[in-house]
Amino acid sequence: MNERISPTVRLRKLVRRLRSWREHARMRQEDVADVLGWSKAKVSRYENAEQIPGTAEIIALATIYGISEQERDQYMALAVQARQRGWWQSYGTEALKQDFDEYVGLESEASLLKEYCFELIPGLLQTESYATELMRAWLPSVEPSVAEERAALRAQRQANLYGEQPLALHAVLHECALRQQVGGPDVMRPQLQHLLSMSELSHVTIQVLPFTAGAHPAMDSPFIILSFPDPEFTDVGFAEYLTGCVYVEAPKEVESYSLNFTAIADQALAPRASIDLIRTLVDEG
Missing domain, CATH: 1.10.260.40 (lambda repressor-like DNA-binding domains)
Structure with missing residues (x-):
């Protein structure tokens, strides 16, 4: 559990x-x-x-x-x-990329996660096949045992979206992420169908930022904002780069993240229109 x-x-x-x-x-x-x-x-x-x-x-x-x-x-x-060990700390150091263990700890207790993705489907919404293709493309390549651990870790993180007190997720995906042929049609079609399935959950909101949106905030900067049920614990911003990640807690910086996410969501298609677009891509695939 x-x-x-x-x-x-x-x-x-x-x-x-x-x-x-x-x-x-x-x-x-x-x-x-x-x-x-x-x-x-x-x-x-x-x-x-x-x-x-x-x-x-x-x-x-x-x-x-x-x-x-x-x-x-x-x-x-x-x-x-x-001082207690978190459930994710049972995984090897190779399974948790540099500094990512801290993120998993924060995510495990967050009540709301807002994420903007550009070329990738968010990790919490990835199918196993899609995530496997991503790991195969990563350099340097990892051992099969490490890939298996990362898959298990991801599955346990995704479990936060279910249960009595599920993590609420608001994801804005650029259309690029939907059309990027990760693993080809045999992988992308089930992945897109999975997005449709996840969108049926009342606490999951998926929006698509279409190519026609033009210039928009944070064009080259995917990021996450984590919110927590404890009022004493303020929002935390999180962003990854090629070899690591950064955590943002200063109120003014977090406010900037929130401002940009709101602007991106405003430019994105409404949730229903976003789902219609994903359905169209499934039919095309």
Whole structure:
């Protein structure tokens, strides 16, 4: 079973609160280090999610910041949860591309995912055959065992779209992604049919940005915005590049991502018209 518990989210929430405690106390990292006899680097590691503080460290920080015992104990428990292994961490390091494990942790607890894709079908909507063709084209090539692990990981991620509290998905696909013949007609036809099937889920919205839309925001920059049920945890932007990925959390930057996604969705075909276009492509294939 895919448990919707993410130590990645817990840790991010913890370090955000640690920074908030210090800022409200009007202390610099150097001041905290001096008072507690720590190095500034140690304080920085705790506030940048590079190291998880233990119970003693959280008690010490809460004491000098004047935090109540009730709030302190809440974040001590959060630190314990952050040390738990996420379900995705059972996969080998080769199955999880650089820094992607953090993304899977965030995705596993998100309540809404908004994604703009240009040449690819979003991973959460890919069929196994389509994803296999993508892996075959990737360089350097991977061992069959790694490909199998990645397929299993993707399937477990896709399970988030089902269940009692499914992940809501709003995907805007460029028409290019629908017409790109990944694996040829024998692969693309089932993939397009799968999109039609997924669009029938009430919490899945699929829009197509047609070639006729012309110039539009983020033309060469596919991206994802993750939203969470916990009001204390703000949206996170995510984008991949050839050898890695980037996470965006600064409010102004996330606002820019949201602004661009809204503009792209406005230029895209309405969901019903998008499905009609996909059906047309299926019939043509």
